[in-house]
Structure formats: C-alpha cells, structure tokens
Amino acid sequence: MSKDSVKLLNFWPSMFGLRVHYALDLKGVSYDYQEESLLNKSKELLEANPIYTKIPVLIHNGKPICESLVIVDYIDSVWPGSHKLLPEDPYEKAVARFWADFGDKKLYDAGNRLIRAMGEEHKKAGEDFKWALMKIDEALGTIAPGKPFFGGDAMNFADVGLAPFICWFKGYQKVGGFVLPGPEEWPNLHKWVDAVNSVDAIKKSTPSPDKVAEFAEVIRKRVLGAA
Amino acid sequence: MSKGSVKVLSFWSSMFGLRVHYALDLKGVSYEYQEENLFNKSKELLEANPIYAKIPVLIHNGKPICESLIIVDYIDSVWPNPHKLLPEDPYKKAVARFWADFGDKKVYDAGSRLIRATTEEERKKASEDLKWALMKIDEALGTIAPRKPFFGGDSMNFADVALAPFICWFKGYQKVGGFVLPGPEEWPNLHKWVTAVKSVEAIRKSTPSEDKVAEFAEVIRKRAIGSA
Numbered sequence: 001m002s003k004d005s006v007k008l009l010n011f012w013p014s015m016f017g018l019r020v021h022y023a024l025d026l027k028g029v030s031y032d033y034q035e036e037s038l039l040n041k042s043k044e045l046l047e048a049n050p051i052y053t054k055i056p057v058l059i060h061n062g063k064p065i066c067e068s069l070v071i072v073d074y075i076d077s078v079w080p081g082s083h084k085l086l087p088e089d090p091y092e093k094a095v096a097r098f099w100a101d102f103g104d105k106k107l108y109d110a111g112n113r114l115i116r117a118m119g120e121e122h123k124k125a126g127e128d129f130k131w132a133l134m135k136i137d138e139a140l141g142t143i144a145p146g147k148p149f150f151g152g153d154a155m156n157f158a159d160v161g162l163a164p165f166i167c168w169f170k171g172y173q174k175v176g177g178f179v180l181p182g183p184e185e186w187p188n189l190h191k192w193v194d195a196v197n198s199v200d201a202i203k204k205s206t207p208s209p210d211k212v213a214e215f216a217e218v219i220r221k222r223v224l225g226a227a
Numbered sequence: 228m229s230k231g232s233v234k235v236l237s238f239w240s241s242m243f244g245l246r247v248h249y250a251l252d253l254k255g256v257s258y259e260y261q262e263e264n265l266f267n268k269s270k271e272l273l274e275a276n277p278i279y280a281k282i283p284v285l286i287h288n289g290k291p292i293c294e295s296l297i298i299v300d301y302i303d304s305v306w307p308n309p310h311k312l313l314p315e316d317p318y319k320k321a322v323a324r325f326w327a328d329f330g331d332k333k334v335y336d337a338g339s340r341l342i343r344a345t346t347e348e349e350r351k352k353a354s355e356d357l358k359w360a361l362m363k364i365d366e367a368l369g370t371i372a373p374r375k376p377f378f379g380g381d382s383m384n385f386a387d388v389a390l391a392p393f394i395c396w397f398k399g400y401q402k403v404g405g406f407v408l409p410g411p412e413e414w415p416n417l418h419k420w421v422t423a424v425k426s427v428e429a430i431r432k433s434t435p436s437e438d439k440v441a442e443f444a445e446v447i448r449k450r451a452i453g454s455a
Contacts, residue, residue, distance in 0.1 A: 051329070051363060063318055070324045077317035090304035091290055097297045102278065135278060 006031035007059040009045050011038055012207055013215050015108065016068035017056040018164035021205035023075040026155060027082040028201075069100055072160055085157040093157075099139060099150060100161025106132040107165050114176045115216060116223050126176045133180065133189060136162065140188035148195035155199065163196045170209040171216030233258035236272050237283040238265055239435055240443050242335065242392035243295035244283040248433035249388045250302040253310045255429075296327055299388055312385040320385075326367060326378060327389030333360040334393050341404035342444050343451040354406045361408070361417060364390065368416035376423035383427065391424045398437040399444030 006024070008031050010017030024031055036045055036055050048057045048064035058065045058074065065074045076085040087093045110132055113125035144150055150158035173179060183190035196202055233251070235258055237244030251258050263272055263282050275284045275291035285292045285301065292301045303312040314320045337356035344350035372378055378386035400406045411418035424430055 051333075060318075065318070065321045065325075067325055067328055070321050070328065073324065074317050074321040077320060090301050091287075091292070093304060094292045094297050094301040097300065098292075098294060101294055101297065106278075 005061055009034050009036055009057040010055045011036050013212050014055060015164035015168060019068045019160055020056045020058055020071050022160045022163060022202060023072045025201040025204045027079045029079055085160055095143060096157040099158035103162045111168060111172050114172050115220050118227060126178050129172060137186040137189035140192055148191055166193055166196060167206050167209045167212050171213035174213050175216050175220045231288045234286040235283060236261045236263055238263050240440050241282060242396060245392035246295045246388055247283045247285055247298050249391060249430060250299045252429040252432045254306045256306055296389060312388060322371060323385040326386035330390045338396060338400055341400055341406060342447050345452055350404060354404055357406055365414040365417035368420055376419055394421055394424060395434050395437050395440050399441040402441045403444045403448045
C-alpha cells in the first residue's frame with residue numbers, strides 16, 4: 001500500500017461514516033480516524049466541508065472528499081486493486097449505484113422520521129421503513145439469487161451503501177415500537193445480514209447495536225421533550 | 228456508435244430528464260423519446276421503475292436504468308466517446324460528482340420549496356436558500372475552473388450536465404417565487420457559465436422554452452396554494 005495520508009472525520013454512530021470505514025477496511029487501507037463532536041465541529045471539518053459542514057469527510061493527501069457515496073466511489077477509484085466495489089459492467093454498476101442510493105432515499109429517510117416524527121407521521125415512518133427492507137429482500141433475490149451479497153460472493157458498492165443500516169435496526173425497532181419480520185418472511189435480507197456481520201473487515205468498525213439503540217433513544221427523548 | 232435500442236421516458240419540463248437528454252445529445256447518441264403524463268403514467272414506466280414510479284428512465288436494449296445521475300453515469304460508461312463526462316482523475320471525478328449532487332440537495336430542493344411555498348416565510352427562506360446555492364456554484368466555478376466556461380473546463384462535464392438543466396427554470400423561479408437573480412457584476416462566473424451552456428448546440432436541442440417552463444411553474448404554484 002503506497003504511503004499516503006488518509007484521514008476520516010466522522011461521528012461514531014453515523015451510517016454514512018460507516019460506509020467509508022467499510023470501503024477502506026475491505027480494501028485494507030490504513031487511515032487515521034478523528035471523532036467529531038457534532039455540537040462542536042472542529043475547524044478542520046468546517047474547512048474541509050464548508051458547503052455542508054457534515055461528516056463523513058475523507059481527507060486524502062490533504063484533499064477533502066465529501067458525501068459518503070462520492071467518497072466510496074473515490075476510494076474504489078484510488079484503490080481498485082483490492083476488493084473492487086463497483087462492477088465493470090455498466091448495467092450491473094448502475095444497479096449497484098441504484099441500491100446504494102436507495103439507502104439514502106428510502107431507508108435513511110424513513111429511519112430518520114422514525115426518530116423525529118410524531119403521531120400519524122411516526123406510524124407511517126415505521127411502515128415506510130419496513131417497505132424499504134422488504135424491497136431490499138426482494139432485490140437480493142432478483143439481483144444475486146442464491147448468493148449472500150448484492151455483489152454475489154463478496155460485498156460490492158450496494159452492500160457497502162446499505163450494510164451500515166444493519167447496526168441501526170435495533171434502535172429503529174425500539175423507537176418505532178415494532179419488530180422486524182423474521183427469516184421466514186424475509187429470507188434474503190436475513191441471510192444478507194448474517195453474511196455482512198460475518199465479514200472481518202465489517203466487524204472492525206461497526207458500533208455495537210446496543211450502543212446505537214441507546215443513542216437513538218437519546219435523540220428520540222430529546223425530540224419528544226421539545227415537542 | 229453502438230447499435231442498440233435507446234429510449235428515454237421523461238416529462239418535458241423535468242430538469243432530471245433534461246440531464247439525460249444532455250448526456251445523450253452531447254455524445255450524439257440516437258434515442259427514442261416518450262413523453263409521460265405524470266397523472267396517468269404508462270404501464271411501461273411503472274414496470275421500468277417499480278420502486279419510484281418516476282421519470283426519467285432510460286431503457287437500453289430493454290433494460291431500465293433509473294435515477295438521473297445514475298443514468299448519466301451509465302451513459303458515460305456505455306458511450307465513453309465522444310465527450311467523456313466523468314474525469315479520469317479520481318479527485319476531479321469526486322469534485323464533479325459532488326457538484327452534480329449539489330444540484331439535487333441544494334438547488335432542486337430550494338427551487339421546489341420556492342414554487343410550492345404557501346406562506347411568505349416559506350417563500351422568503353426558499354428564495355434565500357436558492358440564492359445561496361447559486362452563489363456557491365458561482366464560487367465553485369471560479370475555484371474549480373478559473374477563467375474557463377464550464378466545470379469541465381473547455382467543455383461540459385458531469386457537473387455541468389447535472390446543473391445546467393436548472394437554467395431553463397430560472398425564469399420560472401423568478402416569476403413564481405419572486406426570486407431575483409443577481410447580475411453578472413455580482414456573479415460573473417455563473418453568468419458566463421449560463422451563456423456558455425446556452426451556446427452549446429447539443430444543449431439547445433432538448434431544452435424547453437423558459438417561458439413555457441415559467442408557465443408550468445405557475446400551474447404547480449396554483450395547485451400548491453389551492454391545496455393548502
């Protein structure tokens with residue numbers, strides 16, 4: 001691995017930050033980690049990401065890259081040799097990008113509403129969240145039938161885009177007051193979760209689901225308190 | 228040019244659909260166009276995009292590709308020449324992707340809120356946000372491609388294709404949202420960029436008339452107020 005300075009600015013429960021961890025760890029890239037306090041952002045973060053002032057930010061040889069999926073795409077371009085994440089075939093690549101993006105549009109969106117919404121909106125958020133996971137279960141069966149990952153035998157861009165939400169399942173269920181369907185209903189999803197959880201590189205940076213659930217409850221209490 | 232059946236399902240005023248037009252037209256790819264009625268979506272659209280049921284959709288040799296930036300990325304992969312849209316250099320590529328995405332997160336978002344605002348407070352905030360977003364684009368052009376017309380330098384790249392479709396909506400945003408676009412003295416780079424984009428033949432091919440878009444923006448606005 002070339003001598004490079006690679007630094008990740010992040011916040012420990014962020015699923016977006018986790019995408020970057022996963023990409024770097026799957027490829028065996030060494031990097032520095034800087035935990036950011038979102039209520040007291042470092043000067044470095046504000047200078048690296050002046051447009052959004054958000055984590056994650058990857059700083060590679062002094063140059064900042066922002067937005068998690070743009071960062072993962074960048075990582076895959078700079079370190080293609082080890083564990084290529086984007087398929088070479090244009091159509092397969094488009095499918096992988098679509099499902100990674102689905103994580104933002106449908107999974108994150110519903111999960112965020114589960115934590116911050118009230119009443120009817122909160123109930124709808126739970127239904128939307130379950131719908132999104134059901135679609136992922138169906139997609140796994142269509143795109144990679146009989147295989148553990150979207151990428152087949154190994155994680156690809158879609159897997160890295162979606163896997164960070166797994167450690168949030170416990171938290172979403174707690175604040176949402178629902179239980180996710182089991183393997184009889186969603187066999188592909190559960191097989192995928194088990195497969196992801198068994199990858200060493202993934203285990204390296206994934207926060208404990210219990211800690212994440214605690215964190216989710218803290219935010220929810222704050223939201224309810226302010227209501 | 229590889230032979231294949233290429234079809235675009237879109238709606239004439241959609242800036243997302245326009246991204247697809249621009250990518251295909253810049254590359255000289257022939258394609259069929261199907262106008263969708265968003266209140267009566269075709270069976271083909273619903274089958275091609277069951278997750279979002281939205282346009283644009285590109286159907287290439289029978290296979291559907293959805294989400295405008297993913298479609299543009301796909302087009303650039305299948306037809307890398309002529310007119311490669313994504314830079315080879317990973318960092319330059321990331322910068323191009325960032326600004327394309329900025330179009331969704333900050334320009335579209337503010338513009339959409341501006342048109343659909345039901346209170347003066349909402350309208351004012353949306354207008355400020357849209358102004359901020361365009362100011363950032365002006366600054367970015369100066370930093371990324373100083374003294375060049377486009378994000379891509381002398382020709383349009385991925386970022387230009389993603390942001391250019393909003394140009395034909397400026398009149399609508401101004402008419403409907405009371406948003407006034409600062410002039411070239413304040414935003415020299417943005418105005419140079421707009422002029423440069425409008426002078427590209429391939430861009431003129433599919434860009435709808437600004438007046439028609441402004442009319443359409445008023446229709447959306449009336450509907451939004453009506454249902455408030």
